[in-house]
Amino acid sequence: MKLFNTKRASPNKLSADQIAVDIDGLSVRLNQKKVLKKISMRIPAFSITSVIGQSGCGKTTLLNAMNRMNEIVPEHQTTGQIWMDGRDINHRRENVSRLRTNVGMVFQRPNPFPMSIYENVCFGLKLQNKNNRRQLDDAVERALINAALWDEVKDRLHEPAGILSGGQQQRLMIARALALKPQILLLDEPTSALDPLATLFIEELMQSLKKHTTIVMVTHNMQQAARISDYTAFIHKGELVEFTNSDKLFTNPKRKQTEDYITGRYG
Ligand SMILES: Nc1ncnc2c1ncn2[C@@H]1O[C@H](COP(=O)(O)OP(=O)(O)OP(=O)(O)O)[C@@H](O)[C@H]1O
Numbered sequence: 001m002k003l004f005n006t007k008r009a010s011p012n013k014l015s016a017d018q019i020a021v022d023i024d025g026l027s028v029r030l031n032q033k034k035v036l037k038k039i040s041m042r043i044p045a046f047s048i049t050s051v052i053g054q055s056g057c058g059k060t061t062l063l064n065a066m067n068r069m070n071e072i073v074p075e076h077q078t079t080g081q082i083w084m085d086g087r088d089i090n091h092r093r094e095n096v097s098r099l100r101t102n103v104g105m106v107f108q109r110p111n112p113f114p115m116s117i118y119e120n121v122c123f124g125l126k127l128q129n130k131n132n133r134r135q136l137d138d139a140v141e142r143a144l145i146n147a148a149l150w151d152e153v154k155d156r157l158h159e160p161a162g163i164l165s166g167g168q169q170q171r172l173m174i175a176r177a178l179a180l181k182p183q184i185l186l187l188d189e190p191t192s193a194l195d196p197l198a199t200l201f202i203e204e205l206m207q208s209l210k211k212h213t214t215i216v217m218v219t220h221n222m223q224q225a226a227r228i229s230d231y232t233a234f235i236h237k238g239e240l241v242e243f244t245n246s247d248k249l250f251t252n253p254k255r256k257q258t259e260d261y262i263t264g265r266y267g
């Protein structure tokens, strides 16, 4: 097994400037249901953090909290703070569209817009009124190269995105997020529908991205979390049970609940 993660300090020992997202007592209610309960975790910058746990434990909701996507749910309530760059992202004066530019998201299922490959990648830039053709061409090329998709699509940029395979669509979604140069990239099960080769592509892509991006990834695949992420958070029924270096969590978990989960006793 190829192990990417090198030795790193535990999240609690890092200084404030090494932390990309500081989640402090986060609780989220969606339609009266308490989905997340007092989650506190400091996500280290320029690293990959995996979020694991049973289906329905709140992983997607945790990602959504980091770019205020839970607000789409008509009845939602968030308490606690999420600090990024010294600002509480839930503050009423925060600019949500700027937040979502800084915090890119790739959803659980690829959701390309019904338009061309090219238009999908530059969609967010056009929303920001960036319309200079040459600059858009450059941005699209750079994002597709960074998402390891350029070679496969460079001759058919103006064909509909829907013609791409599932794995290519997933990389297209990553390119769409990367075009906005996010500081933080949230990936919700980015490889769950992919074959081993496409999975390897995405895993290697994440390794190269973390040089300048902080990645938070949800995965059901514990080998994957152990293999590629620096840190892993285990959530159970909306509570954070354990969050530490991946090698520690998978070889020597502190909590019995974590051990039961990673050894397949439930979940
Ligand atoms: N809009 C909503 N209204 C009410 N409850 C919701 C809403 N969205 C999610 N939930 C509930 O919140 C809990 C957590 O959902 P979430 O999608 O975060 O889970 P998850 O860990 O990502 O699961 P999976 O692994 O299946 O994707 C679930 O019990 C779900 O039913």
Ligand SMILES: [Mg+2]
Pocket (backbone or CB within 6 Å): 059, 060, 061, 108, 188
């Ligand atoms: Mg989910």
